[in-house]
Amino acid sequence: TQLLEQSPQFLSIQEGENLTVYCNSSSVFSSLQWYRQEPGEGPVLLVTVVTGGEVKKLKRLTFQFGDARKDSSLHITAAQPGDTGLYLCAGAQGSNYKLTFGKGTLLTVNP
Amino acid sequence: DAEITQSPRHKITETGRQVTLACHQTWNHNNMFWYRQDLGHGLRLIHYSYGVHDTNKGEVSDGYSVSRSNTEDLPLTLESAASSQTSVYFCASSPGQLSGYTFGSGTRLTVV
Numbered sequence: 001t002q003l004l005e006q007s008p009q010f011l012s013i014q015e016g017e018n019l020t021v022y023c024n025s026s027s028v029f030s031s032l033q034w035y036r037q038e039p040g041e042g043p044v045l046l047v048t049v050v051t052g053g054e055v056k057k058l059k060r061l062t063f064q065f066g067d068a069r070k071d072s073s074l075h076i077t078a079a080q081p082g083d084t085g086l087y088l089c090a091g092a093q094g095s096n097y098k099l100t101f102g103k104g105t106l107l108t109v110n111p
Numbered sequence: 112d113a114e115i116t117q118s119p120r121h122k123i124t125e126t127g128r129q130v131t132l133a134c135h136q137t138w139n140h141n142n143m144f145w146y147r148q149d150l151g152h153g154l155r156l157i158h159y160s161y162g163v164h165d166t167n168k169g170e171v172s173d174g175y176s177v178s179r180s181n182t183e184d185l186p187l188t189l190e191s192a193a194s195s196q197t198s199v200y201f202c203a204s205s206p207g208q209l210s211g212y213t214f215g216s217g218t219r220l221t222v223v
Contacts, residue, residue, distance in 0.1 A: 033211050042201050042214025043154075050209065088154070092208050097142045097161065098169070099212065103153035 003027060004089055004102035012108040016078050021105040023089035024071045030092055032065055032072045033099065037086040079109045113138040117202050117215035124222055130189040132218050134202030142205045143185040144212065145169075145177065147198040154201065160185055192222045 005024045013019055023032070031050045035043035047056050049065035049072060056063045060083075062075040076083055086106050090099040115136040124130050134143065145157040146169075156169030158177040166177050174196060176188045189196055199219050203212035 031208055035211075040216070042203070042216055043212070044214070045211035048209055048211055090154075090212075095208070097205060097208050098144065098156060098159050100156075101146075101154040103151070 003100045004091055006087075006089060006102035006105050008105060009103070010106050010108075012110065013079055015080060015109055015111050017109075018075070018077050019079055019107070020073055020075045021087055021107070022071070022073050023102055025091065026070065027091075027093065028069050030069070030094055032069070032089060032091045034063055034072070034074055035088040035090065037088060037104070043086075043088055076107075079107075081109045081111050083107060084109050115202065115204055115213050115215045117200075117218050119218060120216065121219045122221070124192050124220070126192060126194060126222055128192050130192050130220065132187045132189075132200055132202075132220070134185050134187065134215060135183055136202075136204040136213075137183065138204055138206070138213060139182060140204035140206050140213075141182065142207070143179070144203045144205070145175075145185065145187045146201045146203065147171065147196075148201060148217075149198050157187065157200075158185075189220075192220075194222050196220065197222045 033048045034046045037043040047063045052067045052069045054065045060077045086104045088104045090101045118133045141162045144159040146154040155171045160179040202215045205212045
């Protein structure tokens with residue numbers, strides 16, 4: 001059983017569209033992070049959310065941590081081809097430094 | 112600039128051989144991690160270390176070992192390579208939970 005379920009697995013959209021990807025769990029996390037990975041490279045950290053209900057914005061990307069700290073969402077406004085990549089959520093439990101990753105959402109933004 | 116480097120980037124080895132993948136970071140991070148990434152499974156934790164001489168097993172540690180003799184390096188050893196260990200391996204380091212991981216660029220290992 002996957003601790004963190006991401007949906008959708010694949011998403012192909014046109015430039016300028018909005019989209020939301022989800023990261024869900026039945027477990028509580030002390031913090032949750034989102035990463036983006038491009039082909040042939042390691043994941044790169046986008047954001048860390050810690051407080052239930054927290055919302056963080058990074059230019060056109062909006063991240064939300066659920067009130068119960070069991071889920072998170074990533075919303076992209078006016079997607080651009082440069083947003084193409086694999087988006088991964090990852091959670092830490094308790095005071096652990098180790099992260100559990102979801103399987104990712106592969107986003108393709110077509111010009 | 113500080114960095115985390117993995118070597119080699121690509122390796123082909125034969126079943127049964129011992130293989131060591133290198134990970135070197137100059138961030139001075141105490142926490143280091145090894146993951147493997149496979150289609151359909153995502154990133155899975157192999158081993159991790161919270162400091163010199165500290166090592167811990169992750170969820171898929173069978174057939175792998177690590178040692179931490181200094182802050183900078185956490186080499187991953189496959190004792191006797193198996194075809195099921197064909198994968199892309201990522202090393203990461205972190206100063207703490209809220210800081211996130213810095214990943215290396217990965218090693219693509221093929222066991223034939």
